[in-house]
Amino acid sequence: MSVASYVIPAIEETVVPVEGGGQFPVRRIYCVGRNYVEHIREMKEADERDPPFFFQKPRDSIVLHDEAVPYPPLTSDFQFEGELVIAIGKPGRDIGTDTALDHVFGYAAGIDLTRRDRQRDARDMRLPWEVGKSFDASAPCGPITPAASGGHRLQGALTLSVNGQERQRGDLAQMIWNVPEIVMQLSRQVKLAPGDLIYTGTPAGVGAVVPDDVIEVAIEGLTPLRISIAPPED
Numbered sequence: 001m002s003v004a005s006y007v008i009p010a011i012e013e014t015v016v017p018v019e020g021g022g023q024f025p026v027r028r029i030y031c032v033g034r035n036y037v038e039h040i041r042e043m044k045e046a047d048e049r050d051p052p053f054f055f056q057k058p059r060d061s062i063v064l065h066d067e068a069v070p071y072p073p074l075t076s077d078f079q080f081e082g083e084l085v086i087a088i089g090k091p092g093r094d095i096g097t098d099t100a101l102d103h104v105f106g107y108a109a110g111i112d113l114t115r116r117d118r119q120r121d122a123r124d125m126r127l128p129w130e131v132g133k134s135f136d137a138s139a140p141c142g143p144i145t146p147a148a149s150g151g152h153r154l155q156g157a158l159t160l161s162v163n164g165q166e167r168q169r170g171d172l173a174q175m176i177w178n179v180p181e182i183v184m185q186l187s188r189q190v191k192l193a194p195g196d197l198i199y200t201g202t203p204a205g206v207g208a209v210v211p212d213d214v215i216e217v218a219i220e221g222l223t224p225l226r227i228s229i230a231p232p233e234d
C-alpha cells in the first residue's frame with residue numbers, strides 16, 4: 001500500500017536515540033508489575049513469590065531525554081518509578097533463559113509514570129490498570145546503550161532523584177526476576193520482536209511529583225535520563 005492511499009495522516013514512528021549513533025524504532029512497550037521485594041512491601045501488595053505479570057503502555061507514550069511531561073488529568077497523586085528498560089533486537093517466542101540475552105539489543109534508563117490514585121482504585125475494584133499506567137507521556141526512556149558496546153545490565157546501582165534529591169536507590173541485582181527470566185516469561189505470553197521495550201520494575205521509594213519538578217534516573221553503565229514535569233495542558 002502506498003503512502004498516498006492513507007485516508008488520514010500516516011501515524012508517526014516512535015524512535016529512541018541509540019548511543020554511538022542511529023535510532024531504535026519502538027514497536028510495543030511492556031512493563032513488569034512487581035520486581036523488587038521492597039517496592040512490593042511499600043505497596044502492601046500480594047505474595048512476593050508470585051510470578052511476574054506484565055502490562056503495556058501505548059507506543060506513543062514515550063518521552064525522550066530533556067523533554068517535559070505535562071501533569072496528566074484525572075490524578076492528584078502522579079508518581080515516578082525509576083526502572084531499567086530492556087530493548088529487544090531479535091524476534092522470538094518461548095525463549096529460554098540460556099539464550100535470552102541474545103535477544104537483547106541494549107538497555108536504557110526509564111520511568112514508569114503512574115497515576116497512583118487511579119492504579120489503587122483499579123486494584124481495589126479489580127479493574128484493568130490502563131487508567132493508572134497507560135496514558136499519554138507515561139513512558140520516559142533515555143538513550144539506548146547497545147549491549148554489544150556496553151554489555152548486559154544484570155547488576156549495578158539504580159538511583160532516581162527529584163530536584164537533585166535522591167528518592168530511590170536500588171541495585172539491579174535485587175530484581176526478583178532478572179533480565180533473562182523476564183525475557184523468558186514474557187516470550188511465553190507473546191512473540192517478542194525487534195522494537196519491543198520492557199520496563200523491568202522499580203525499587204522502593206516511589207513518590208509523587210508536581211509541575212516544575214525535574215526527575216533524573218541514573219543506572220550504572222547507562223546514560224542518565226532527565227525529564228521535567230510541566231503544568232497540565234489546556
Ligand code: MN
Nearest residue numbers: 081112201202
Ligand atoms: Mn513500574
